[in-house]
Amino acid sequence: MMLKLFKENIRIAFGSIKTQLLRTILTVLIIAIGITALVGILTVVTALENTVSTNFASMGANTFNINQYENNLKNRGGNEREIINPIISYPEAVAFKNKYKYPFTETSLSFTATSTAEVKYGDKKTDPEITIVGVDEHFISNSGLETTLGRSFNQFDIDNNTYSCIVGSDFEKGLLKDVNPIDKIISIRGARFKVIGVLKEKGSTFGHSQDLRVLIPIQVARSLFTSPNINYTMSVMVSKKELLDPAIDNATSTMRRVRKLNPVRDNNFGIGRSDDLINRILGITQYLGWASWIISIITILGSSIALMNIMIVSVTERTREIGVRKALGATKITISVQFFIETLLIGQIGGLVGIVLGILLGFAIATAMSFAFVIPWTAIFAAFATSFAVAIVSGLYPAIKASQLDPIEALRYE
Numbered sequence: 001m002m003l004k005l006f007k008e009n010i011r012i013a014f015g016s017i018k019t020q021l022l023r024t025i026l027t028v029l030i031i032a033i034g035i036t037a038l039v040g041i042l043t044v045v046t047a048l049e050n051t052v053s054t055n056f057a058s059m060g061a062n063t064f065n066i067n068q069y070e071n072n073l074k075n076r077g078g079n080e081r082e083i084i085n086p087i088i089s090y091p092e093a094v095a096f097k098n099k100y101k102y103p104f105t106e107t108s109l110s111f112t113a114t115s116t117a118e119v120k121y122g123d124k125k126t127d128p129e130i131t132i133v134g135v136d137e138h139f140i141s142n143s144g145l146e147t148t149l150g151r152s153f154n155q156f157d158i159d160n161n162t163y164s165c166i167v168g169s170d171f172e173k174g175l176l177k178d179v180n181p182i183d184k185i186i187s188i189r190g191a192r193f194k195v196i197g198v199l200k201e202k203g204s205t206f207g208h209s210q211d212l213r214v215l216i217p218i219q220v221a222r223s224l225f226t227s228p229n230i231n232y233t234m235s236v237m238v239s240k241k242e243l244l245d246p247a248i249d250n251a252t253s254t255m256r257r258v259r260k261l262n263p264v265r266d267n268n269f270g271i272g273r274s275d276d277l278i279n280r281i282l283g284i285t286q287y288l289g290w291a292s293w294i295i296s297i298i299t300i301l302g303s304s305i306a307l308m309n310i311m312i313v314s315v316t317e318r319t320r321e322i323g324v325r326k327a328l329g330a331t332k333i334t335i336s337v338q339f340f341i342e343t344l345l346i347g348q349i350g351g352l353v354g355i356v357l358g359i360l361l362g363f364a365i366a367t368a369m370s371f372a373f374v375i376p377w378t379a380i381f382a383a384f385a386t387s388f389a390v391a392i393v394s395g396l397y398p399a400i401k402a403s404q405l406d407p408i409e410a411l412r413y414e
Contacts, residue, residue: 010341017345019405023310028350031305031390034299034381035354040377041292043362045285047371053273062241063274064248064257066234067144072271086266090222092258093232098404100254102247105241108138109218113225116303119214121175130211132188134221140166140199141237148195150182153217157196161219165193168211169201189224248273262328300386303350304394311343311398324404336403343395344388351387355380 017024068085097107113132118125133139140152147166151305157164165188167181176184181195193216202210222230238247248271255269315322322335358379 010345014345017342020310020314023313024346025344027303027306027310028353030303030386031300031347031350031356032354034297034303035387036357037295037299037356038386039376039379039383041288042382043373043376044365044369044371044402045292046376046379047362047366048288049285049371050374051370051372055284056177062238062244063144064238064244064251066251067234067270067272067273068146068231070272072142085270087229087231088233088269090230090232092252093234095258096234096251096255097284098252099258100236100248102238102243104243105247106137106138106142106237106239108142110135110139110235111218111219111221111230111401113230114365116331117188119171119175119216121184124175126175129212132221132225133213133215134218134225135215138214138217138237139235142237145202146200147197147199149180150195152197153215158217158219161217161223163191163193163220166197166199166215167195168199168209168213170209170211171335172198186214186304188216191220191224205281207389222359237342244273258361300390304390307343307346307390307394307396310346311339311395312401313373314342315339315398315402332403336399339399342393343398344391347387347391347394348384350390351383354387355383358383 066088068087069083073098093109097109100107109208111134113134115131116128117130118128119130135153137153137155137158140147148169150166152166153164156162165186167186169175170271172181175186176195181198184195185192186195187193193214199211199213200214216224220292236247236251238244252267252271256267256272259268261268325335358378361374362376
């Protein structure tokens with residue numbers, strides 16, 4: 001009995017929607033715009049978070065780097081001051097690696113030799129946009145990199161300064177296209193290097209390609225690129241997560257000893273954890289999420305008023321119909337449920353349209369910005385809940401008003 005009554009209410013609701021098609025479409029569009037704003041922005045935010053997590057998670061949450069600067073400037077007295085730290089020289093980097101012997105850690109030294117190198121293979125050459133990085137045998141593992149072909153550097157390669165190299169994945173699409181890259185000879189600044197490995201594709205991070213680079217042994221890089229003030233980076237991988245914090249403390253004190261800092265002086269170097277950068281960037285995306293909620297709430301407030309208005313008008317137009325139904329025995333609950341279901345249908349249709357448009361909008365933006373798109377299930381759930389709440393709030397008063405009409409007065413209404 002209840003099921004038949006529910007089906008009948010659905011049929012009546014659809015019939016009423018058809019008779020007010022233009023107003024219903026406009027109301028659905030107003031609701032859909034608010035839901036589209038919510039779902040679209042949350043979809044982009046989710047895609048951004050997924051991209052950031054994918055790009056940086058490979059570095060390992062148990063990795064930290066010692067650099068010239070920290071990621072942010074220190075504040076003193078509320079005013080920002082410029083910090084000018086000395087570069088990390090090669091002797092300092094080597095001294096740190098030799099002195100830092102914390103358990104379950106592995107230290108890597110590296111430096112970016114140039115980001116404007118030209119690489120040649122036979123009679124072909126690249127644009128001068130290749131990054132050359134001088135590395136040691138631990139760089140690839142500490143950086144979360146992998147090789148899809150060939151192998152990584154070993155101790156022999158580094159100790160004997162072999163002219164070997166590992167290239168980024170873009171070389172398979174360009175300079176070394178249609179050939180097996182392994183054991184091929186490429187030329188950098190007139191020096192001939194044998195390709196021993198190809199890195200797994202990493203894509204672009206904030207517009208900077210991670211696949212247009214060549215890794216070479218650090219001493220070979222130092223001999224080829226002799227620009228002054230080369231700045232080195234030490235990367236430390238901690239194999240046991242629970243030892244990360246004490247390992248960082250020990251690395252700080254070791255670097256202070258290397259630089260002969262007295263106890264009252266601040267650190268003149270920076271230590272950055274890989275997970276700090278992830279958390280900082282993901283923290284920024286929260287503001288985008290809040291913005292989407294604010295925008296959608298303002299729009300949805302307008303759609304709630306519009307939906308309530310169309311339902312009040314519907315009650316007024318159907319006053320005589322309501323009187324006939326009551327005269328035939330319809331109860332207040334039956335009348336209110338009929339109007340309430342109609343409101344819910346309009347609200348959910350608007351929500352469904354908004355979800356589809358929002359996902360398409362988010363997908364288009366994520367694709368254009370090279371973000372890793374994922375289906376935003378949280379946004380979809382939030383959109384359904386929001387459209388349902390809008391329908392309840394907007395339909396409550398018209399439904400009560402319809403149910404409380406006096407049947408005699410309603411029958412007299414023209």
